[in-house]
Amino acid sequence: MHSSSMSSSSNVVFALVIGINDYLAGPEAFAPLRGAVxxxxxxxxxxxDSRTNHGLxxxxxxxxxxxxxxxTRAKIMSVFxxxxxENxxxxxxxxxxxxxxxxxxxxxxxxxAEHDGENPEIEVICPVDERTLEENGNPVYAIPDYILGWxxxxxxxxxxxxxxxxxDSCHSGGMNRLPDADKEVGLPRAAWTASAEVPESLDSHLWSSGRATATSYRLWSPSSTSHVLLAACRQDEIAREETHNKDLSVHGRFTSKLLVRLRSLQxxxxxxxxxxxxxxTWYRQTPHCGGTRRNRLVFEGNCAANGEYRVKLNKPSTEGNPSWQVKIGSVEGVVRGTEFTVRSPEDEFICVLVAQTVQASTSILVPANDQKPTFIPDGSRVVVSDWKSTPRVSHVYIPDVFPYADELFPSDQAGRLFLQAASEEVADLLLSLEADELIIEWRGNMVRQVQRQTRLKLGPxxxxxxxxxxxxxxxxxxxxxRHNSYDSMPGVSLEMHRLRGTRGVTRTPxxxxxxxxxxxxxxxxxxISDEAAVYGFTVRNESARDVYPYLFYFDPLQYTIQLWYEPPDSRAACPLSARGSLTIGLGTENAFDRPLELKGIQQRESPLDASFRGRQRGVEGSVKLDLVKDVEAWDALEVLLTMTRLPS
Incomplete structure (x- = not known):
């Protein structure tokens, strides 16, 4: 039986629901919709609906x-x-x-924009009174995505x-230019023409008292930390309505299918x-998911329990011997033969699978020793029990007298990322004690360039x-x-900029x-540290390959890894095409004046923090096997950033 209920830890839900069929500006500006309401x-x-009826x-x-x-625009803003x-x-x-x-x-x-250059285009949602006039004669504008994002x-x-x-809308614009054959597929949910140009002062009262004048927010940003976006289509596609055969009622095909999934999935x-x-997916309509929290549980954006890092199993293959796919590969250190323990949704041991085929971001797992596994229920996940990879495991040296040796090196070290080193000469990491402090010292890596030692006060x-x-x-x-020694990617470079411009779309290097x-x-x-400064990045790709870049910030003082940019989901277009460039934090993208959240190789909590309980539980998304296209190559480049604070 399927259950759509959220976890028992869930708190209350609040919702603002908007549906508009009949726009006040009339059919010259907007096609009358039939299914939005x-x-x-x-x-x-x-x-x-109650949870027993598969509602919330x-x-x-x-x-x-x-x-x-x-x-209306005023009502939507007020209700928000x-x-x-203020609730x-x-x-x-x-x-x-x-x-x-x-x-x-x-x-x-x-x-x-206040700077020279082309005026940028942005996405908007259209309130019912857009393109009409207020009582004072001023035009009613759409709601820009950066306003809603703020x-x-x-x-x-x-x-x-x-x-x-x-x-469940789209933002392509110019719908009146669609071929007749394309219009017959279903009514598009986009205005016939572009919305009126928005003045920079629109809604400026929202941030008049804070630093947000130097930072703006895009609703569609894949690195947004405030929300998860579920959209009916990509930014350049068309969201459509359809007529249900059963009762001839009209609905958005995205919402219709989304509700079926929400009611049927666990x-x-x-x-x-x-x-x-x-x-x-439909012709020119590909549902889209955005935001750094998109790997969290649905409607449980705060739910990512710490502990063993677990990865979701995809559905087994239907041809030949049974096999499963996981979204973890050679980038994370998986090699052929890496062993995975399968755990049920109730955290019970099921069986052991081993990596048979390893690509950059995915691996195919098969039963260990050709044994036929027991039934693996939906929602099961795997955790690495033996990496079988020398580079993935570090060697840790402790002195002969070390009171916590048994805690550090128990008899069963399955899945651990370190082994005990026989001597200092072969060690990657040296541990020692001074009073109640653990002294951590790395040998021969970039951390040592920043600080020779890290001290951690040990409590119970x-x-x-x-x-x-x-x-x-x-x-x-x-x-x-981490680098790829087999197939590097020359021609990709990273630039960092201090930004100028005081509002949303005006920020430039x-x-x-x-x-x-x-x-x-x-x-x-x-x-030099400057609290008034915000920064952005440009990734340039001079190679002949399309690139899906990730931008991580490694903090060697706290041992945290923060994701500052990740590509959109696998259904979206490539963000960095061959001979192209990608800006991060410029225009209306979120500028960097504070750390963001992360996924993938994330380590949001510092291992030096007393509350640290391991990395987050992995809840990576599944991909249907017939749609999987693994990356051809991967590599990494580093930029060493140091910031000096002047004496006060």
């Missing part, structure tokens, strides 16, 4: 539902503040689940980042990425979890030094800093 009503029904059991008073004429930001029933910094659902028209429009970031900061945004074991992977908790702490240190250093705006010199950046 149906979608909003169906979504409210899903929210309020949300109290009706926790939902605001705006239909047609109610969904009152129902989310005393939603605890500050809590675990409440917040959902924003929009079904209606989307569009694109340009924004006036509100979501403010909400995440105040109430917590467990926020889901669902958009949400307590399903991530946002996995949810989107279960969705169908640290002693108990000492193997997990050392695992965390080894994990950090392994990926800091400041040529007064660095070499024509580029702060990187021979792989090194040296900065």
């Amino acid at each position: 149906n979608d909003s009503r169906d979504f409210v029904r899903y929210l309020t 059991g949300v109290p009706p008073e926790n939902i605001v539902h705006l239909e047609n004429a109610e969904a 503040h009152l129902h989310f930001l 005393e029933k939603i605890p500050d910094d809590g675990d409440a689940t917040m959902i924003l659902f929009f079904a209606g028209h989307g569009a694109r429009m340009k924004v006036r 509100l979501l970031a403010k909400l995440a900061k105040k109430k917590g980042p467990n926020i889901t945004v669902i958009l 949400l307590q074991n399903t991530t946002y990425e996995e949810l989107i992977d279960f969705m169908p 908790q640290q002693v108990t979890h000492l193997p997990l702490i050392i695992d965390g240190l080894v994990h950090f250093v392994y990926f800091l030094q 400041d040529p007064n800093f660095g070499n024509n705006g580029n702060l990187v010199t021979d792989g090194v950046v040296k900065l």
Whole structure:
């Protein structure tokens, strides 16, 4: 039996649901929709249905539902503040689940910029009164994605980042230019023409009292930390309606299929990425998932239990001998023969699988020793029990007299990332004690360039979890030094910029800093701390290959790894094509004045922190095997960044 209920730790759900069929500007600007209001009503029904009926059991008073004429720009903005930001029933910094659902028209429009150059286009959602006039004669504009993104970031900061945004609309614009044959597929949810150009001052009162004037937010950003985005299509595609044969009712085909999946999947074991992977695709409509928390459990954006790093098993192959796919490969250190223990959703041991075929980001697993495994239920995950990889494992030396040797090197070290070294000469890591402090000293790696030793005061908790702490240190250093010695990727470079510009889309590299705006010199950046500064990056690809770049920040003082950029999901277009470039933190992307969250090789908590209990539970998304296309090659490049704080 399927269950769509969330985990028992779930707190209350609050939702703002919007559905617009009939736009006040009329058919000259917007095609009258027939299914958007149906979608909003169906979504409210899903929210309020009991969990035994595969809904979420949300109290009706926790939902605001705006239909047609109610969904004005002013009303949407007001309800967002009152129902989310100022709602005393939603605890500050809590675990409440917040959902924003929009079904209606989307569009694109340009924004006036204060610097020279082309005016950038941005995505917008269209309130019911867009392209009409206010009582004072001023035009009613659409809601730009960076405005909505700023509100979501403010909400995440105040109430917590467990926020889901669902958009059944599209933003391609110019729908009146579609071929007739294409129009017959289903009515598109995009305005006939682009929206009116938005002045920079629009909604500027939102950030007039804070630093957000130098930082803006894109709803579609794959590195957004405030929310997870579930969208009906990619930014350059078309979201459509369809007529149901059973009762001739009209619905958005994305929302229709999404609700089927939400009601049928085990949400307590399903991530946002996995949810989107279960969705169908249509001609010029590919459902999309964005945000750094997209590997979290659906509607449980705060749920990522620490402990053994686990990876979800994909469905077994249907041809030949049984095999399974996992999204972990040679980049993470898997080799042919790496052993995985299979654990059920209830955390019970099932069997052992071994890696038979290893690619950069995926591996194919088969039963160990040709044994036929027992039944493996949906939602099962695997944890590495034996890496079988010399580079993946570090050798740790301790002196002859070391009171915690038994805790550090128990008889069963299955899955550990380190072994005991016989001597200092063959060790990667030296451990010693001075009073109640553990002295950590690496040999021959980049960490040593920053600081020769790390000291950790040992309390009872640290002693108990000492193997997990050392695992965390080894994990950090392994990926800091990780390169591909077999198939490198020359021609890819990273530039870092200090940015100028005071609002959203105006941020560009400041040529007064660095070499024509580029702060990187021979792989090194040296900065003087300036709290007013924000930074961005450009990744250039001079090679003939398309590249899917990740930008990580390694903090050698805390041993944390922060993801500053990751590509969109596997269904989206390549973000860095051959002979192209990619900007990160420029324009309306989120600039870097603080760390972001991470996934993949993430290590958000410091192993030196008393609360450290190991890396997050892996909830990587599944991909249907017939859609898997592994990367051809991978490599890494480093830029050493040092920041000096001047004496006060």
